[in-house]
Amino acid sequence: MKQSDLLIFNSKGIYCPKAQVYLDPWKPVKQAIITHGHSDHARYGHKNYLTHHSNIPILKHRLGDINVQGVEWGEPFQINGVTFSLHPAGHIIGSAQVRVEYKGQVWVFTGDYKDEDDGISAPYSPIKCHTMITECTFGLPAFKWKPQNQVFDEINNWWQSNKEEGKTSVLFGYSLGKAQRILKYLDPSIGEIYTHGAIEKMTEVLRPQLQLPKTNLITKETKGKEIQGSMVVAPPSAHGSPWMRKFVPYETGTCSGWMAFRGARARRGTDKGFVISDHCDWQGLLKSIKASEAERVICTHGYTDIFSKYLREIGYDASVENTDYEGEKDEVNSSEATETA
Incomplete structure (x- = not known):
């Protein structure tokens, strides 16, 4: 990461220093923008939460009485001069990508996403940006989903x-x-x-x-x-x-x-x-990155090393950052799944 980067990775999460806000932080912070309701992305203990309106019932059900604000798809909001907006990620209901813009520099954090319209989530829409932070849970050519x-x-x-x-x-x-x-x-x-x-x-x-x-x-x-x-x-x-x-x-x-x-x-x-997943397969990831027109790609959680190496081979400035996100492991091991009838 560079000091001039709009978003950086630290011990608490993905941080925007200019806005003093975190995206899907994994440790308690003052201001958190949450992409979706899965437990590895939406954690308890933040002072203020901001998310898409349709994710609010999920967060309240899982986290209790929290201070949460909702915004609409594509609705711009400013924090300390930095412009943010949320856009459909297609992962689950209420799942969002976060677009961040400051002085002409545009970053997108995808959160978890899939490019197939599942009929229940707002369908994924690619966002043009300079830098894309993407998951690569299924970042191997072996993963190819049927319709x-x-x-x-x-x-x-x-x-x-x-x-x-x-x-x-x-x-x-x-x-x-x-x-x-x-x-x-x-x-x-x-x-x-x-x-x-x-x-x-x-x-x-x-x-x-x-x-x-x-x-x-x-x-x-x-x-x-x-x-x-x-x-x-x-x-x-x-x-x-x-x-x-x-x-x-x-x-x-x-x-x-x-x-x-x-x-x-x-x-x-x-x-x-x-074989059914709420994440992109190999081709879905590549298609989404190409549609974003990003020159720089930062890979998080999944087959990060293999996927970023391939991206570099085809001309992207690609790197890896470690996070506490779990990809589809969350769908198997989450504490929510231990509830009994």
């Missing part, structure tokens, strides 16, 4: 097949973002849809913003026979837990970009893997 309609056809066909065999289908996905995307495209004509408590709580927070099918919360009173043949959506932490016993006989599936790796399904111990 999501194909994956959800696979999921619904799997559910139908399980139902015909008298089995319950249990599908694992992170409670914020992935679960709502799954619910959006499940086919209710196949049967009833049930949810784990962590999924249901977050979905209820988001229902005012989304059109989702009816779901049934699984409680201690829920009988196994009434669930048979249905779809159950649960966080990954529920896999192998006593909570699963009432679903016998059942088949399990995991929704994650990591399912693209052969053997990943076996490592998770589930019966089926569905």
